[in-house]
Amino acid sequence: MISSNLLTLIVSSVVILILPKVIGVNEYGYWQLYTFYLTYIGFFHFGWCDGIYLKFGGENYSDLDKKYFASQVSSFIIFQSIISLLSIIASLLFSKNSSTLFIFLALSLNFVITNTRLLFIYTLQTTNRIKEASIITISDRFIYVIFLLFLLFSNNTSFQRMIIADNIARVISLFCALYICKDITFISDRKLVQIKDSWDNIKVGSNLMLANIASSLIIGVVRFAIQKGWDIATFGKVSLTLSLSNLVMTFINAIGIVVFPMLKRTSSDKLALVYKSMRLILMLTMLTMLIVYYPLRIILEYWLPAYKDSLEFMGMVFPMIVFEGKTSLLLNTYLKAMRQEKLIFKINFLTTIISIFMAVLSVVILKSLSISVLSIVILLSFRSTLLELKVARLLNLSIFKDLFLEFIIVFIFICGNIFLDMRISIILYLISLMTYYFITFNKKNISLKNLLRT
Secondary structure, eight states, rough: HHHHHHHHHHHHHHHHHHHHHOOOOHHHHHHHHHHHHHHTTGGGGGHHHHHHHTTTTTGGGGGSSSSHHHHHHHHHHHHHHHHHHHHHHHHHHSSSSHHHHHHHHHHHHHHHHHHHHHHHHHHHHTTHHHHHHHHHHHHHHHHHHHHHHHHHHTTTTOOOHHHHHHHHHHHHHHHHHHHHHHHHOOSSSSOOOHHHHHHHHHHHHHHHHHHHHHHHHHHHOOOOOHHHHOOHHHOOOOOOOOHHHHHHHHHHHHHHHGGGGGGGOOGGGGHHHHHHHHHHHHHHHHHHHGGHHHHHHHHHHOOGGGGGGTTTHHHHHHHHHHHHHIIIIIIHHHHHHHHHHHHHHHHHHHHHHHHHHHIIIIIIISSSSSHHHHHHHHHHHHHHHHHHHHHHHHHHHHOHHHHHHHHHHHHHHHHHHHHHHHHHHHHHHHHHHHHHHHHTTTHHHHHHHHHHOO
């Protein structure tokens, strides 16, 4: 899993830092549009894959009913092929231009390619064949980065060729999955369609899928509104700033895989103490990482002059790493450890509803791109705060003072980047950060000692 995240980090770095340099702003916008919609392809199995993951968790792969799974694969491919065909028809009827038609036709193929591959990955993961599942995932990104580098060095890059390269890599990794699971794939004695069993898997997995949908739509709704409210170049520029923040999040999550499993080994009577310690160390790290914004912006303004105006938005949206980092590494981990998955879903769903209202307000009514971008951080901070208040209540902790201090520092960071010269903004943020270090100095030392003893 660590190697998979590392490869994802490398591929993301190449795409984010090099691609905008070698293709036009509009071309990059179309590429971002493709990757944006591609993230939602996985929801069109309607929980089928999640149901298999939940129903067969803990079983040995060798003990699986191979005929049952072979029939599930057949049923699943037929189901996804129908969705793919309907999507192709809709693309031909409603696409506005040849570029969007190309994108949606490529996306239509991915209902079969990506979702079928996901079915095999989930089957391997739930039966503890993690290595094989990782091979499928890594092969996709490894092959793609080879194609991408070839296109870059041959000076033959366009968003269409990049999409074709991405789809070829996904097809090859699907064949890799078919081979790894050949004892399921190539069974002749099977039922072609299993409607009852398939529906049962969808019912079992739909709740988990809905929770994932609600989480992804928080930012997705705003991005969709921006794509509809402005041109493709603007969408690409805003997406670049979000991608840079997500690149930092990929690095943070890679660290979290190593650091945070210690929660599993922590006794329930120490959860509150460990939470306070982890929280302080994490927030010190996240708030310090905001400093990365300043050299990164200077470098990118020189490296990507065509995106200079959009990099101003990065100063607004970059603090999302503070709230997303805390949510993914700490809050969700704790709530799952305490079996509060339904609570996570409810808060994600509530935040998604608010996201819809904010998208309408900022795009349709106010027609303000700045407010649209700023709303992303507001929404993520709202979700993070609501989740943390629930965790604090479950652990009987008081965190209002800590939250207040953190909001003040993030507020100074954002306002400094919007209203002040960068040099003044850097000085102001460093002063506020040093003040925060001073206030939490004793707590930090105690927290480190507590973590070392855990």
